[in-house]
Amino acid sequence: MNFQIWGLSGSLTTEHEQQMPFAEQRLWHWVNAFDAACNRFRSDSEISRLNAHHDGPVVVSDTLALAIDAALDAAARTDGLCDPTVLPSLLALGYDRDYDELVASGVAALQPTEPAPGVRAINFDRERRTVELEPGCQLDLGASAKALVVDLVASDLAPYGGIVVELGGDVALRGNGPTGPWVIGVADTLTITGHEPRVSFSNGGIATSSATTRTWRAGSQLVNHIIDPRTGGFADSPVATATVSASSCVIANAFATAALLWGEDAGYHIAQAGWSGRLVFRDGNVEFVGGWPREEKVSP
Numbered sequence: 001m002n003f004q005i006w007g008l009s010g011s012l013t014t015e016h017e018q019q020m021p022f023a024e025q026r027l028w029h030w031v032n033a034f035d036a037a038c039n040r041f042r043s044d045s046e047i048s049r050l051n052a053h054h055d056g057p058v059v060v061s062d063t064l065a066l067a068i069d070a071a072l073d074a075a076a077r078t079d080g081l082c083d084p085t086v087l088p089s090l091l092a093l094g095y096d097r098d099y100d101e102l103v104a105s106g107v108a109a110l111q112p113t114e115p116a117p118g119v120r121a122i123n124f125d126r127e128r129r130t131v132e133l134e135p136g137c138q139l140d141l142g143a144s145a146k147a148l149v150v151d152l153v154a155s156d157l158a159p160y161g162g163i164v165v166e167l168g169g170d171v172a173l174r175g176n177g178p179t180g181p182w183v184i185g186v187a188d189t190l191t192i193t194g195h196e197p198r199v200s201f202s203n204g205g206i207a208t209s210s211a212t213t214r215t216w217r218a219g220s221q222l223v224n225h226i227i228d229p230r231t232g233g234f235a236d237s238p239v240a241t242a243t244v245s246a247s248s249c250v251i252a253n254a255f256a257t258a259a260l261l262w263g264e265d266a267g268y269h270i271a272q273a274g275w276s277g278r279l280v281f282r283d284g285n286v287e288f289v290g291g292w293p294r295e296e297k298v299s300p
Contacts, residue, residue, distance in 0.1 A: 005031055006039070006146070007099050008168030012153075015162030015177055023163060026156040030149050037064040038145040040087065041098050050131060051087065051138040057123070057130035065129050066152075068122070071144040074254035075119045077273065081258035083229035085121055087138040089113045090227060093234060094218045099225075102216050110219030113232030146170055147207060147253035154249075169208040172249045173201050186243055186278060199293045205249030209256035210241040226260045237263035244270060244277040245292070251275070 001012045001024065014023050037046045037060075046064045060068070071084035090096075094108020102108060121137035124130075133139070150165040154172035157163040162175030164182050173182050184206060185196040211224045211234075226235035242259035246252040255275055259266035267289040270277045276290030 003027075005167070006035075008146075010165075010167040012166075013164045013177070013182075014157065015175060016160070019157060019160050019163065022160065023153070023157050027153050027165065030152050033063045034067065034145050034149050037061055038067050038141045040140055040142070047139055047141060050133065054133060054135055057125070057128075057132040060129055060131050062129070064131075065124075065126070067141045067145045067148060068124055068131060068139075069126065070148045070250045071139075071141050072119055072122070072124065074144045074250060074257075077251060078254050078258035078269075080118055080229060081261045082143070082254040083116050083118060083227070084139050084141055084144065085116045085118055085137050086227040086229055086232070087140040088136070089116065089229075089232040089234075090140060090225065091138075092232070093223050094216065095225060099214060099216075107217040107219070110221065110223075115232050116227070116229035118229065143209075143253055143257055144250055147172075147205065147249040151205060151249045169210075170249050170253055171206040173205070174203055176202055201245065201293070204245060204247050205252040206243065206245045207249055207253035207256045208241060208243040209253070209260055211235045211237070211260050212240050226257060228261050230261075235260045237261060238281050238283070239263055239266055239279050240282045241280040242266060242277060243279075244275055246273075246275040 003010045012023055012027055014020050039045045040047050042048060046061060050058055074082040092111035092113045095102060117137045121134040123132040146167055147170045150167050150170050150172035153165045154163050154174045158174035162177055165172045171184060181200040181202045183198050183200050185198050187196045211226050214225045215222055223234045228235060237260055239260050242256045244252045244255040255270050262269050266279055267287055271290045276292040278292055279287040
C-alpha cells in the first residue's frame with residue numbers, strides 16, 4: 001500500500017495479505033496521533049501550544065511524551081547534533097509553513113540565526129509527563145517523530161508476521177517478506193527510477209537524510225532543512241546524503257541526520273556506535289561504513 005502524508009510519500013508492505021487491514025489501522029492510528037501531537041504547522045497541535053507556552057510546566061499526552069523522549073535519546077546518542085530545539089533557526093531560514101507551500105511561495109525571507117539552546121532548555125518530567133521549555137526554546141520534532149511512527153507501526157505488527165513501513169526515507173522492518181529478507185532500494189534523490197541499488201534486511205531501521213533534496217531559496221542563498229545546532233545555520237558539509245541502518249529507525253534517523261554535520265568524520269562516528277551506513281559525498285564518491293550489506297545493482 002502506498003500513501004501520502006505531511007508532504008511525504010510512504011509505503012506499507014506485509015508478509016501475509018491478511019495482515020494488511022490491521023497494519024493499515026495501526027498506521028493511521030499512529031499517524032493521526034502524531035499529527036495531533038507533533039505537527040508544528042497545525043496551530044491546534046500540542047507542540048504548537050507547548051512552543052507558545054513559557055509560564056511553567058505543561059502536562060502532555062502519552063504520544064507527545066513518547067516523541068520528546070525519542071528526540072532526547074537521539075540528541076544524547078549524537079552528542080547533541082540531532083537537536084529538537086532548532087525550530088528558531090528553521091523559522092529564521094523561512095521554514096514557517098508546509099514545505100510544498102514554502103517552495104511555491106518563492107524566495108523566503110532570511111533572518112540571522114543563532115546556536116540552538118540544546119536539550120538542557122527542555123525540562124521533561126517523565127513520571128509526571130510534564131514539559132517546561134526555557135525562554136527562547138521551541139521544539140521541532142519532525143525528524144525523530146516521523147521515524148518513531150514507523151517504528152511503532154512495525155512493532156505493533158511484528159507478532160503477526162513480517163512488515164516494512166516506510167515514510168519519507170525512514171524505514172522500519174520486522175521479520176521477513178514472503179520469500180526471505182526484505183529487499184530495500186536506497187535512493188539518493190526524490191526521483192525514483194527503479195534502478196537504485198538494493199540491500200537486504202530483516203529487522204531494525206534504515207533512514208536516509210539529505211542536504212540536497214529538501215531545499216529552498218532564502219534571501220540569496222539555497223538553504224536546507226538540516227540545521228547545525230552549534231551555529232544555527234544549515235548543513236554545509238561534504239556529505240550530501242547519508243543512509244544509516246541501526247536497531248531502530250529513530251536511532252538510524254539520528255545518525256543519518258548527524259552524519260550531514262559530522263562531514264568527513266561521519267563514518268567514524270557511525271562505526272563507533274556499532275551501526276552501518278552509506279555516505280554519498282558531494283563529489284560523487286560513496287563510502288560504506290561498518291557492516292553495510294552488499295548492494296545488488298539493478299540494470300536499467
